[in-house]
Amino acid sequence: MLFxxxxxxxxxxxxxxxxxxxxxxxxxxxxxxxxxxFFIAAVLGLIFAVLRAVPLRLVSWPTIFIVExxxxxxxxxxxxxxxxxxxxYGLLLPAFLTGAVALGVQYSxxxxxxxxxxxxxxxxxxxxxxxxxxxxPAHTFIKIILPQAxxxxxxxxxxxxxxxxxxxxxxxxxxxxxMLNVAKIxxxxxxxxxxxxxxxGALYLIMTLLASYLVRTLDNRLxxxxxxxx
Amino acid sequence: MTDTLVKxxxxxxxFGDFTVLKDLDFEVKKGEKVTIIGPSGSGKSTVLxxxxxxxxxxxxxxxxxxxxxxxxxxxxxLVPAGEAHLREMRRSLGMVFQQFNLFPHMTVRRNLIEAPxxxxxxxxKEANKRAEELLAMVGLTxxxxxxxxxxxxGQQQRVGIARALAMRPQVLLFDxxxxxxxxxxxGDVLKVIQQLAEEHDLTMLLVTHEMDFARQISDRVCFFDxxxxxxxxxxxxxxKTPKNQRTREFLHAVLHPNE
Amino acid sequence: xxxxxxxLMQGAxxxxxxxxxxxxxxxxxxxxxxxxxxxxxxxxKSVSVAYIEVFRGxxxxxxxxxxxxxxxxxxxxxxxxxxxxxxLSLNIGAYGAEVxxxxxxxxxxxxYEAAKALNFTPRQALWFIALPQALPEMLPxxxxxxxxxxxxxxxxxxxxxxxxxxxAESLRNLTQDSTTIYTLVLFMYFGMALMLTAIMKxxxxxxxxxxxxxxx
Ligand SMILES: Nc1ncnc2c1ncn2[C@@H]1O[C@H](COP(=O)(O)OP(=O)(O)OP(=O)(O)O)[C@@H](O)[C@H]1O
Ligand SMILES: [Mg+2]
Numbered sequence: 001m002l003f004x005x006x007x008x009x010x011x012x013x014x015x016x017x018x019x020x021x022x023x024x025x026x027x028x029x030x031x032x033x034x035x036x037x038f039f040i041a042a043v044l045g046l047i048f049a050v051l052r053a054v055p056l057r058l059v060s061w062p063t064i065f066i067v068e069x070x071x072x073x074x075x076x077x078x079x080x081x082x083x084x085x086x087x088x089y090g091l092l093l094p095a096f097l098t099g100a101v102a103l104g105v106q107y108s109x110x111x112x113x114x115x116x117x118x119x120x121x122x123x124x125x126x127x128x129x130x131x132x133x134x135x136x137p138a139h140t141f142i143k144i145i146l147p148q149a150x151x152x153x154x155x156x157x158x159x160x161x162x163x164x165x166x167x168x169x170x171x172x173x174x175x176x177x178x179m180l181n182v183a184k185i186x187x188x189x190x191x192x193x194x195x196x197x198x199x200x201g202a203l204y205l206i207m208t209l210l211a212s213y214l215v216r217t218l219d220n221r222l223x224x225x226x227x228x229x230x
Numbered sequence: 231m232t233d234t235l236v237k238x239x240x241x242x243x244x245f246g247d248f249t250v251l252k253d254l255d256f257e258v259k260k261g262e263k264v265t266i267i268g269p270s271g272s273g274k275s276t277v278l279x280x281x282x283x284x285x286x287x288x289x290x291x292x293x294x295x296x297x298x299x300x301x302x303x304x305x306x307x308l309v310p311a312g313e314a315h316l317r318e319m320r321r322s323l324g325m326v327f328q329q330f331n332l333f334p335h336m337t338v339r340r341n342l343i344e345a346p347x348x349x350x351x352x353x354x355k356e357a358n359k360r361a362e363e364l365l366a367m368v369g370l371t372x373x374x375x376x377x378x379x380x381x382x383x384g385q386q387q388r389v390g391i392a393r394a395l396a397m398r399p400q401v402l403l404f405d406x407x408x409x410x411x412x413x414x415x416x417g418d419v420l421k422v423i424q425q426l427a428e429e430h431d432l433t434m435l436l437v438t439h440e441m442d443f444a445r446q447i448s449d450r451v452c453f454f455d456x457x458x459x460x461x462x463x464x465x466x467x468x469x470k471t472p473k474n475q476r477t478r479e480f481l482h483a484v485l486h487p488n489e
Numbered sequence: 490x491x492x493x494x495x496x497l498m499q500g501a502x503x504x505x506x507x508x509x510x511x512x513x514x515x516x517x518x519x520x521x522x523x524x525x526x527x528x529x530x531x532x533x534k535s536v537s538v539a540y541i542e543v544f545r546g547x548x549x550x551x552x553x554x555x556x557x558x559x560x561x562x563x564x565x566x567x568x569x570x571x572x573x574x575x576x577l578s579l580n581i582g583a584y585g586a587e588v589x590x591x592x593x594x595x596x597x598x599x600x601y602e603a604a605k606a607l608n609f610t611p612r613q614a615l616w617f618i619a620l621p622q623a624l625p626e627m628l629p630x631x632x633x634x635x636x637x638x639x640x641x642x643x644x645x646x647x648x649x650x651x652x653x654x655x656x657a658e659s660l661r662n663l664t665q666d667s668t669t670i671y672t673l674v675l676f677m678y679f680g681m682a683l684m685l686t687a688i689m690k691x692x693x694x695x696x697x698x699x700x701x702x703x704x705x
Contacts, residue, residue: 069675069679072640072679073640073682074642074644075640076644076654077674077675078675080667080671081675085671088667165548166549180548192562193554193555193559194559194563197558197559198559201543201551201555208546208547282602282605284606317608320606324606327603331602332603333600334622344617345609348609349613379699
């Protein structure tokens, strides 16, 4: 019995059917963690990308180091660090929130790179042309550079959203009851691991296929207005 | 000496709805040097690519040395050929590409040795000897251990010619071998081709826009237009007294571009 | 702080071993299934596609748990080390297979035409012409995957392997000195990642020697 649903072990099929609603409860947590983690990553990454572009080495170099550090260390350790170290300094977050922050921190390293690459891919000449026309810098950035960079940035961010989704099970180690954790609990109680774990795998496959389909559709729908991508 | 080596028999080649070669009849004799000229898009490259088995045909039969190139005989009927037949037929053909298409990850020497060793089964020693001879012929003995990117375009194309010759083909196809080159490098490559034409009984089929050169080396010039041979004949006749109106217009446009 | 080092170093050694073997096996999977995906053999092709989709489409931890908890119930038993290496290499191999496929596809068509004109078989063209040219193309993404793999090894601590992450957790249980231990461990992973990056950079320079070798 979990989340008020009982399982039926009379046959494999009945078992699978009976635990599906339980797994779906876990899936909701997985999706919530994905969205929150992605949001944090998107914002934090943007901050890093901006700090990195500051023409002051005192700012840009430490940023580069931090981003590299976040990228090169495991999510699991970052998660443990946040989960065990922050409370020692009086910051007590719920496990779910800690997990989402860890996902955000890990992936901010990747998203900041996405922003940087997206902006850099916009032909340098575009900026120069705009200056030659005597447009103010803010206008250049908002009206000229950004619209061309966004169609590159969005799909890349979408792919990291999918990666984050696949990393959510790591949060189970700090007691977040996401989908894999649910399956593990069911397995521990019924000694049947095969069915719940296979179902989680299948559900993941469905989620990622669906998500990549959505990202691709979004990619095709974005108004590229004759901007030469690639 | 008058044997036919290459023969296109009512060959049609289409890309989708677009017909590139229309019922093409065309012959090349053993040892003959034939130049193909004609406007852009008239199907000159396609003829060579069909011969090199890079593009399949839709209708008709191509013969090389009397044997169908794209077909095999089965129970007295011609059926589309399998890979084994194509491989066998390809042994008599070689090609020099407009963009050289050298293998960038191999030195010049390995570019020349690789196919003779792997395809013809020559020993490395034999292949190397052959490579040295060919490099001497194209004047690149001292470049053998460089990578293609380290050579000038003209040098690369001479390697391209040597590479094709290393396979000892009966027919050598040249698709605009000098049009990717800077003007000052064209001469070296043409000299090599001319030497080849004069000293060997190799059959050569050459697409080019170098009209003077075509006049010098060819036994016959074919003017292509819209996928067929519009007019053909000895170079003197084609260049001096073209019979066909379109040939005249084309030659006029090419030889006197500023009028 | 120095008291922790011996235990952590032992863990780091296990982490490196895991990274090494799973990268090696993962590279094998990458080439096998990456080439398999482009094969004309329909069986090999569909197996490769299925493998790539399943392992890229699901979570590594799910795969690891499946191999560690579910497989033994079907009678397939293996040590945590084997299970860990298997899961890591199958996972990284699926991403690597896409790298291999992409790199081979990036070899321009005219190279295949030149190979054909010299009468290479399609297989020879693949092995001697396309693959060597694709290799330098593959190395940078492979480098990223190896770092990814290093980080992923931390997850094997969850199936009882005593790697660096596992040692850290046991030490924390023992001493409650989270700050020191996890800071130390983070920097150890960082150091290992920098080391691997350096190795890959060296390799890239060696393998791509024929590219951009001087101007004309
Ligand atoms: N792979 C292809 N798919 C579709 N159309 C093609 C293809 N290759 C060639 N064509 C078309 O076939 C026609 C003949 O091409 P071909 O390359 O033989 O011309 P060409 O006489 O060599 O011209 P050029 O002097 O420009 O090289 C052209 O109109 C070209 O656009
Ligand atoms: Mg052409």
